[in-house]
Amino acid sequence: MSTLFISDIHLSNARPDMTAALVRFLANDAPGADALYVLGDLFEFWVGDDDPNPLHDQVADAFLALSQQGVPIYFIHGNRDFMLGQQFAKRAGMTLLGDPCVIELYGERALLSHGDLLCTLDVDYQKFRRITQLTWLRWLFLRLPLSRRQRIACKMRGQSQMENAGKQQTIMDVTPAAVDEMMRRHDCRLMIHGHTHRPAVHDFVLDGAPARRIVLGDWFEQGSILTCSHSGQRLETRPLA
Numbered sequence: 001m002s003t004l005f006i007s008d009i010h011l012s013n014a015r016p017d018m019t020a021a022l023v024r025f026l027a028n029d030a031p032g033a034d035a036l037y038v039l040g041d042l043f044e045f046w047v048g049d050d051d052p053n054p055l056h057d058q059v060a061d062a063f064l065a066l067s068q069q070g071v072p073i074y075f076i077h078g079n080r081d082f083m084l085g086q087q088f089a090k091r092a093g094m095t096l097l098g099d100p101c102v103i104e105l106y107g108e109r110a111l112l113s114h115g116d117l118l119c120t121l122d123v124d125y126q127k128f129r130r131i132t133q134l135t136w137l138r139w140l141f142l143r144l145p146l147s148r149r150q151r152i153a154c155k156m157r158g159q160s161q162m163e164n165a166g167k168q169q170t171i172m173d174v175t176p177a178a179v180d181e182m183m184r185r186h187d188c189r190l191m192i193h194g195h196t197h198r199p200a201v202h203d204f205v206l207d208g209a210p211a212r213r214i215v216l217g218d219w220f221e222q223g224s225i226l227t228c229s230h231s232g233q234r235l236e237t238r239p240l241a
Helices: 016-029 054-067 086-092 123-132 135-142 146-165 176-185
Strands: 003-006 035-038 073-076 094-097 101-105 108-113 190-193 200-206 209-215 222-229 232-239
Touching (some): 016 054, 054 073, 054 086, 108 176, 176 200, 200 232
Parallel strands (some): 003 035, 073 094
Antiparallel strands (some): 003 222, 101 108
16 A cells, blocks of 8 residues: 655646646556545645635546545645645645654654745745635635735736746755755754655755655656555656646
């Protein structure tokens, strides 16, 4: 048996190929798994569970079908879909988790996160993230008309793309000190996250003991899947088609 991890699919109406690849993965590869964890940015953006986008129903149906086969599905919010709520989670058969969270993974404590919390050199983004976590601000946003929320989301996406284009890549990557601090605080020697779109397995030493950080990739050009079992971890890519 194995546990599967994915992140950063960034589903949108503009990329039906990515949606088709995810649906195939859920139907063909995920059944029989011990669990599936989605570590954020499942969608390119999310303005509320009341958005009647047919894409959302298609994705929810695919996840629900997997859940009904007995595979637990867990979701950690990303920086793109941080407004995804309990209504959609229930519709899709998902359980929402906090960020970060610790799970038992075949006898080992594993620390899970979307990963944006670790990019501490990106000061402007961290300020923005703290603002978006304000409960009262989310409450107000969700009470705006849907069309208004959609316009705000499009504007924010455009601003983010322009700002990121002018940033050094090192600023948008995780900082080793933040990784060490989070793993030390949660007493874990294994961390799994996404966000940076830089799939890799990093082995290092933390406080004199071996540690590992596994970074999931995005699904823009190929699927990125982490399979964990009693025999270890395997990070692989799959063609979209």
